[in-house]
Amino acid sequence: MVNGQLILNGKPIPKDEVAKFVLPITPNFQRCQPQFQNIDATGNQVCSIPRFRETLPNGKTYEVLDQGTYPKDNTGIYTVPAGHVFLMGDNRDNSTDSRFSHADGGIEFVPLENLEGKAVVNFWSTDGSANWFLPWTWFTAARWDRIGEGF
Numbered sequence: 750m751v752n753g754q755l756i757l758n759g760k761p762i763p764k765d766e767v768a769k770f771v772l773p774i775t776p777n778f779q780r781c782q783p784q785f786q787n788i789d790a791t792g793n794q795v796c797s798i799p800r801f802r803e804t805l806p807n808g809k810t811y812e813v814l815d816q817g818t819y820p821k822d823n824t825g826i827y828t829v830p831a832g833h834v835f836l837m838g839d840n841r842d843n844s845t846d847s848r849f850s851h852a853d854g855g856i857e858f859v860p861l862e863n864l865e866g867k868a869v870v871n872f873w874s875t876d877g878s879a880n881w882f883l884p885w886t887w888f889t890a891a892r893w894d895r896i897g898e899g900f
Contacts, residue, residue, distance in 0.1 A: 753818070760806070766800070769800055771789070771795050814843075815841060
């Protein structure tokens with residue numbers, strides 16, 4: 750990572766800004782940094798986080814969140830050992846992923862033998878406003894456009 754940009758095999762991965770990722774600020778989700786807090790058209794408090802689309806050399810694209818400069822936005826070069834994978838979260842600034850050591854709460858390199866399966870579909874996704882003890886709130890919080898989405 751160099752200034753928040755992913756470098757893969759010495760080449761920067763293209764990073765294009767797309768629509769912001771918007772979540773309501775609720776009792777279930779309150780950890781929004783002040784610079785991302787807004788009021789939406791209906792008068793509700795929301796968190797609007799910058800979102801980007803990265804495109805790998807094979808054409809595969811995915812979206813990531815970027816909240817500014819964080820400690821692991823600049824890293825050294827990682828050489829992944831044979832039989833292992835390097836994993837990074839899509840919410841890069843809130844992911845204690847392979848960039849972090851076990852001592853720092855990270856996962857470092859993950860042995861392939863530890864992988865149980867392949868994620869192929871998003872089963873359930875909410876905007877964070879649901880209360881798990883109030884099942885009727887699950888439906889208004891559901892992000893229906895993400896449910897059933899493939900990876």
